[in-house]
Amino acid sequence: MTTQHVDNTTGQIDFVGAGPGDPELLTVAALRAFEAADVVLHDRLISDEVLILAGASAKLVDVGKAGFGPSWDQGDINDLLVAHGQNGNRVVRLKSGDPTVFGRLDEEIEAVEAAGLSWSIVPGITAASAAVAGIGQSLTRRGRNSSIRFLTGHDMKGFADHDWAALARRGEVAAIYMGKKSARFIQGRLIMHGAVRNTPITLVENASRPDQRVLATTLDRLPADLAQADMNGPALTLYGLAPREAVQALTEFNKEHA
């Protein structure tokens, strides 16, 4: 189902998408690779409900690059992948969402390939898909937007002016990964390029997980509402989309009856 570069050594590295957090959103292929693994090197954001599915004898290593624990740089992760592979292990490199979307996959494949190890990619459900499903909407819709852009908040400071202008047009939709810290910057640029102030923006924190939270706001109110919401989990920012009305009503009903 995926790329596989077969070589002579016995180790194998599977780059596996863990999806957004709900273990039911793992693919069958991911589950199989995970159960067969000798070693699992995983990101910090992988949920416990997913990690518990690893084979009983699998060694789990948190190579998360942010947070409070010891810090891993990309070189160390590459070295560890190669070392475990060269020892003949079946290694799963478990990444949140889809490894091909903001997953820093290429650096790791290059290291594994340079060491002559076999590898494969098992795609996963990316956060944008889970977040938009969580608000009952689509990433694309006939007559509204015929394209969808995935962006990372980290890199939007390098965005060209015509990108901002395109994004500022009515009807545009974008999924912004890691966009919380850059919310004020994004707001300023979009308004400067003519975006309507009441353009809907929806943040979905912990998409697909039991603690999923939805913040429905507008471009105008984004920084203030975000500050007040105090979101600590991973959040996906949906620019140009509001929750479907029925979902919004249901969310409010659940809140009232919690």
Next chain:
Amino acid sequence: MTTQHVDNTTGQIDFVGAGPGDPELLTVAALRAFEAADVVLHDRLISDEVLILAGASAKLVDVGKAGFGPSWDQGDINDLLVAHGQNGNRVVRLKSGDPTVFGRLDEEIEAVEAAGLSWSIVPGITAASAAVAGIGQSLTRRGRNSSIRFLTGHDMKGFADHDWAALARRGEVAAIYMGKKSARFIQGRLIMHGAVRNTPITLVENASRPDQRVLATTLDRLPADLAQADMNGPALTLYGLAPREAVQALTEFNKEHA
């Protein structure tokens, strides 16, 4: 894991992503919904390997909108969804890839909601993720592209000039759905807006399936190579990406030894 709008009627409609074709790329949630279904309304492009996983008593209905058989329009599909739901059935509406990406999901949700039926969305692996995994690449890469755009070839004639200009820049990457027929148009616009003629373009036909085929070409050669390749299956066009070198070599090796 998904949106659910609960109401008084007994029927339930699950909008389920079937992924790109490999049954191993179904999610666990999709598999469960599928096994529990009384009725499955599916697109034309769903593979037999996926359809065989439906519960033994499930009624399968092909509501594909293209091809040779009887033609279904969106209104007929909506009516059928509602009718089966109102009869108290558990209905799976199975869509290729991810239902939130070029899946015409909103029209169907609106019909189901208007009838007061419960529904949920189960996200799936979209074709872009499977296609890029199939050539050993990522949709985004640090230092190359910090955003990825999903487009549909059908709608690119309505693209504004600044969209073409943005796409024509070096390092841009886009996943073009249903882009075969519009290949010559896309080529013309991009070159007119300054795209380099040897920009890599890769078409992945039947991504993730045993009959997956990869056509590695360039913007310059796209229409000629595509005509020669005679691709009849669904294909995803990756603009700005070539297959990873090792994958390319492996593909050629397999061809020689076939």
